[in-house]
Amino acid sequence: MxxxxxxxxxxxxxxxxxxxxxxxxxxxxxxxxxxxxxxxxxxxxxxxxxxxxxxxxxxxxxxxxxxxxxxxxxxxxxxxxxxxxxxxxxxxxxxxxxxxxxxxxxxxxxxxxxxxxxxxxxxxxxVSAYVASYRAAPFLMHEARWRIAYGASVWNRLPDATRQGLLDEAEWLTRFDNSQRPAIEHLLGARPAAMAYQFRMASGHLPSAD
Structure with missing residues (x-):
């Protein structure tokens, strides 16, 4: 004891x-x-x-x-x-x-x-690290704007799945708060990603965060 x-x-x-x-x-x-x-x-x-x-x-x-x-x-x-x-x-x-x-x-x-x-x-x-970030987490509130801006700048170097991931996140953020749309459009600039975003928004496609 x-x-x-x-x-x-x-x-x-x-x-x-x-x-x-x-x-x-x-x-x-x-x-x-x-x-x-x-x-x-x-x-x-x-x-x-x-x-x-x-x-x-x-x-x-x-x-x-x-x-x-x-x-x-x-x-x-x-x-x-x-x-x-x-x-x-x-x-x-x-x-x-x-x-x-x-x-x-x-x-x-x-x-x-x-x-x-x-x-x-x-x-x-x-670019590889960026691509991997979408595989790890398709939707992020805090980092979304940075990912959208970065992805737009390297759009031609991204695999199609990551391009779609960027568009999903941009649309998700816009649907969550439409007042952010002008800022998102500014981040995309006059790049191919911007055209893809506008087409996505016009199509009415809504990504799932599940």
């Missing part, structure tokens, strides 16, 4: 420590997510505080949030050094996500976004 009396407190302490660790990780995750609402100010502070945290200290949502903040910062960087630092920070988190959740749509989108900053014409790696 003496052995049991020793083991039980140890197990309780281990449980408390594990709960505290998980709570701290969730607090960091929520801090990062909230900072994304204000990437110019709060986002920069959070990026500076957590960009160099060890991977095991961050959950996947936190890693994705940090990567997105770093990519936004890279897009605004005033110097080559700042831009490279932000890209290194983003690439570090994206590399971790590619190890832990390679098939996650967010991982595929972040990979394509990082590639686009380095290769403004989009490399085959970025």
């Amino acid at each position: 003496a052995g049991v009396s020793i083991v039980m407190p140890v197990l309780c302490l281990a449980g408390v420590a594990a709960a505290g660790y998980l709570a701290e990780r969730e607090w960091v995750t929520q801090t990062i997510i909230l900072a994304m609402r204000d990437p110019l100010n709060e986002g920069q502070a959070v990026l500076a505080d957590h960009a160099d945290d060890p991977p095991e200290a961050l959950g996947d949502r936190a890693k994705a949030g940090l990567a997105e903040l770093a990519l936004m910062s890279a897009g605004r960087a005033q110097s080559r050094g700042e831009r490279l630092l932000d890209l290194v920070r983003a690439d570090r988190q994206i590399a971790e996500l590619n190890r832990s959740r390679p098939a996650w749509a967010t991982t595929r989108i972040l990979t394509a976004q990082a590639d686009l900053i380095t290769h403004p014409s989009a490399s085959s790696l970025g």
Whole structure:
């Protein structure tokens, strides 16, 4: 019985420590997510505080949030050094996500976004990641506009299934909130994807989010 009396407190302490660790990780995750609402100010502070945290200290949502903040910062960087630092920070988190959740749509989108900053014409790696994002998640509210704009710019390099996925998402977003239609049309520009979108909307086809 003496052995049991020793083991039980140890197990309780281990449980408390594990709960505290998980709570701290969730607090960091929520801090990062909230900072994304204000990437110019709060986002920069959070990026500076957590960009160099060890991977095991961050959950996947936190890693994705940090990567997105770093990519936004890279897009605004005033110097080559700042831009490279932000890209290194983003690439570090994206590399971790590619190890832990390679098939996650967010991982595929972040990979394509990082590639686009380095290769403004989009490399085959970025296009492949973009295509994979539709296989992982056909409809995304937060990332839909970016996917529509990116897909329109590389339309001629997309397989037919991905083109249809882009049109499905664009139509779904328009049907969800028709006030977004002018913004979607602006993202599509005067490209072949725009003509396909207008034809789709005129046909009355309605995609399913199931």
